[in-house]
Amino acid sequence: MKNLKKFNFTKVYDLQNSSRTSFYKNILFPKSDFSEWSSSITTLPKDIVKEEFDKNPVLDRFAHQLKISQLKIKHTMNPDFSWACTDIDEIKKKYNLAKYIILFPFCSEHLLIKRWPFYNELIQLIQDKYKDEFKIITAPGPSEIKNSKDFNAEPILFNNKSLNISQLASLIRDSSFVVANDTGPAHMAAHLNSKGITLFGAHTTAHKVSIERENFKAIQVNDLYKLSPEKVFEKLVQKIN
Numbered sequence: 001m002k003n004l005k006k007f008n009f010t011k012v013y014d015l016q017n018s019s020r021t022s023f024y025k026n027i028l029f030p031k032s033d034f035s036e037w038s039s040s041i042t043t044l045p046k047d048i049v050k051e052e053f054d055k056n057p058v059l060d061r062f063a064h065q066l067k068i069s070q071l072k073i074k075h076t077m078n079p080d081f082s083w084a085c086t087d088i089d090e091i092k093k094k095y096n097l098a099k100y101i102i103l104f105p106f107c108s109e110h111l112l113i114k115r116w117p118f119y120n121e122l123i124q125l126i127q128d129k130y131k132d133e134f135k136i137i138t139a140p141g142p143s144e145i146k147n148s149k150d151f152n153a154e155p156i157l158f159n160n161k162s163l164n165i166s167q168l169a170s171l172i173r174d175s176s177f178v179v180a181n182d183t184g185p186a187h188m189a190a191h192l193n194s195k196g197i198t199l200f201g202a203h204t205t206a207h208k209v210s211i212e213r214e215n216f217k218a219i220q221v222n223d224l225y226k227l228s229p230e231k232v233f234e235k236l237v238q239k240i241n
Contacts (some may be wrong), residue, residue, distance in 0.1 A: 001027050013069065014039040015062060022186040034069055059210040074149035085173055086166040092174070095156055100135040101126065101240075102172060103153055104180035106144045114181045114224075116199045122179065123152045126236070127241035134176055139185070140170055168224070177240045179232065182209070190216040197235050201222060215239075 004027055012028065014021045019039045025037050034042040043065045044050055053061065063076045064167035091097070105119040123136055138155050140148040144163045158167060172178060178196030180186035186198040187209075195215045200206050206218030213221050219235060221227045 004028055010036070012037050015065075017041075017061075021108075031059055038044075038065060038069040039069075040065055055208065057207055057210040061096055062124045079191040081169060081188055084166050084172065084188075085170040085192075088170040088174075089105070089169050091156065091158055091163070091167065091171070095135075095137070095154065097135060097137070097156075097171075097174075099133060099176050101177045101179070101236075102137050102139060103151070104178070104183055104185045105138065105151055106147065107139065107181045107183050109143075111203070113201055113203045116181055116201075116224045116227060116232075118229040118232070119179075120150075120152050122236075125229055125233040130235070139171055140145065157186050166170075177236060179236065182206075182211075182236075187211060195239055197232065197239070199227060199232065 004024060009028060012025070014037060021039070022041070025032070025039065029036045032042070033087075040053065040061055041050060044053055045064070059077050059079075063073055066073050066076060102178060103119055103123070105116070107114040123228040126134065134145070136153040138148050138151055138153045140155050140157075140162060145155065145157070145162065156163065156171060158164075163171060168185065169188055169192060172185060172194055173192045175194060175196075178186070178189040178194050180189065180196065181199045182198055182200050182203070189196050190198075190211045190213045191212065193215055196217075196232055198206065198211060198216070198218050199222045200218050202222050206212055206220055217235070217239070219227065219232065
């Protein structure tokens with residue numbers, strides 16, 4: 001509380017819109033409206049309750065919030081994350097990356113409901129069909145490096161550490177295809193216009209998080225353990241060419 005208050009913020013744009021950031025508002029601006037704290041609550045349309053408003057796609061909600069907060073929006077509905085990319089020629093040369101498929105089989109330990117369990121089976125299907133046409137890789141985060149050995153794919157690191165976000169963005173952008181759980185890299189792939197698919201279980205919907213784009217699509221199921229590797233592979237084959 002002391003750290004937050006000492007900065008003497010004049011206005012906050014809260015795009016997290018979580019219970020935690022609502023708690024911060026109650027510390028900093030307990031009686032404020034959207035002129036001091038812009039959030040989905042302070043900019044909520046008068047004819048709808050928040051529970052209903054939150055069913056809208058997240059980018060639609062952002063657009064409404066920012067407009068009400070008197071900001072001009074230009075890219076909100078069509079984000080382009082390519083500005084984050086950097087030169088990764090050194091990494092690609094080290095790992096001999098020409099045509100490659102990148103998998104993101106990881107997720108936060110407290111969100112295991114997002115994890116699809118059949119990545120190794122998918123890898124085998126890819127190798128059986130495409131042989132050596134595509135290299136299959138992962139890009140583990142700092143806490144995922146050890147677990148990356150559980151998959152029959154090569155983990156891509158930089159100086160034995162995880163890639164930074166700009167290196168990761170470039171690796172995703174230059175890939176032939178992406179298969180991912182509903183994690184941060186999946187959203188990066190969507191807004192880098194990468195070809196790929198993301199796998200959604202019952203935790204939320206692809207529509208709600210605005211992840212589907214022209215080249216990046218979702219498979220939505222009730223139970224990820226019942227989503228077969230053959231079905232994911234079928235979608236990959238349809239879209240990779």
